[in-house]
Amino acid sequence: MKLLFDSHVILWTVYEPERLSPLVTELVTDEANELYVSLATVWELGNKAVVHRLPLAGSSVERMIERIEQLGVIFLPITRSEILASINLPHHHADPFDRVLIAQAQAHQLHLLTKDAHIARYDVPILWQ
Numbered sequence: 074m075k076l077l078f079d080s081h082v083i084l085w086t087v088y089e090p091e092r093l094s095p096l097v098t099e100l101v102t103d104e105a106n107e108l109y110v111s112l113a114t115v116w117e118l119g120n121k122a123v124v125h126r127l128p129l130a131g132s133s134v135e136r137m138i139e140r141i142e143q144l145g146v147i148f149l150p151i152t153r154s155e156i157l158a159s160i161n162l163p164h165h166h167a168d169p170f171d172r173v174l175i176a177q178a179q180a181h182q183l184h185l186l187t188k189d190a191h192i193a194r195y196d197v198p199i200l201w202q
Contacts, residue, residue: 075184076185083118
């Protein structure tokens with residue numbers, strides 16, 4: 074299965090795995106699954122870290138990215154078509170980073186790992202439980 078992390082889920086995976094649901098824990102640790110982190114998520118977390126709104130990440134954005142890389146994730150670039158698709162999504166959710174994740178999940182047939190109930194309003198497979 075191809076899995077795309079929402080920002081809170083990647084942080085919990087790296088820093089607070091006890092906050093993950095049992096299903097997500099099982100999916101993330103199953104080596105048969107492909108784990109994806111959007112560069113939009115890296116950008117979002119980096120922005121939060123530099124304004125000190127990300128206490129879980131430790132002392133530097135670079136260290137946070139290193140910890141994410143240790144999971145063996147595939148970093149997913151943001152394409153022009155995904156940006157356009159995110160802009161054209163219905164406005165159930167205003168967060169531009171989440172909207173890009175939704176567009177990427179749709180474009181690449183990825184299951185989105187998120188606890189965000191707003192995202193469930195879109196046509197994208199969500200895994201949490």
